[in-house]
Amino acid sequence: MPADKDEIRSRSDIVDVVGAAVTLRRRGRNYVGLCPFHQEKTPSFHVDPQTQTFKCFGCGVGGDVFTFIQQYENMSFPEAAEHLARRAGLEFERRGADREKASEREQIYALNALAARWFRDMLGRVQMARDYLYERGLVHETIQRFQLGYAPEGWDNLAGHLQAQRQDLSLAARAGLVHQGRTQDYYDVFRHRIIFPIHDDQERIVGFGGRAFADDQPKYLNTGETPVFSKSRLLYGLP
Structure with missing residues (x-):
């Protein structure tokens, strides 16, 4: 039977949940x-295990x-409830519009995974891109570990691949993989760049970072804000 809000809360100790994201120390x-929500040098973020609440006094x-x-x-x-339910090993069922919104997020995760595989395939095909990494001291094991890829030159290589795979390019635009031009055609966000996939704490690919070659600008380009990616919440390699 799907868990309700009260059961999810009772199985989600706030110290454990917050402690997975913030380094906490006992004080009284x-x-x-x-605080993870603003820059500070002196801790002002408090978690109360008795009331199961948190408060930042900054x-x-x-x-x-x-x-x-x-x-x-x-x-x-609803997304937070599902996240906590899954963390606690509980069943959770979405309804109506919430289910549709979750479905879009899952589709974006799948689309990002498809794009990541294509970027890796492109790296395997383009010697120049591999040489660029080797010249900077990266070895094959490191490239594989971080699932590095390559976005080739050209305006619509990824867009064309996604279209050939019968993917929804409007969804790809919401995922930050392509842009739609004035003529309604779609073009790639990442072009002629080394690609670094960005994962969340559940190892899902939520976005990408692209490093330009030579003097191309901008030197670093990241996925913009999407339904699954917020740059203020994630660092590359760290959830």
Whole structure:
């Protein structure tokens, strides 16, 4: 039977949940740490295990375990509830519009995975791109470990590949993989760049970073804000 909000909350200790994202230290009955929602040097972020709430006395953000996940992961309440339910090993069922929104996110994850495979395939085909990495001291094992890829020159290589795979290019645009031009044609966001996939804490690919060759600008280009990616919440290699 799917879990309800109260059961999910009772199985999601806020110290454990917050502690997975923030380094906490015991201070009296509470835990404190540096706030993940604003820059600070002195800890003003407090977690109360008795009330199962958190509060930052620097920026004012606060709430329960659902609020924390919503804010930290940039999720809606149903998405946060599903995230916590899955973490606690509970069943959770979405309804109506919430299910449709979740479906779009899952489609974007799948689309990103497809794009990542194509980028890796392009790296395997283009010697110049591999030489660029080898000349900078990267070995094959490192390239494989971080799933590096290559976005070739040209305006619509990835767009053409996705279209050939019968993928929805409007969804690819929402995923930050392509842009739609004035003529309604789609063109690639990443062109002639080494590609670094960016993962979330569940190892799903949520976006990409692209490093330009030579003096091309901008030197580094990241996926923009999407339904599954927020640059303020993720660092490359670190959830």
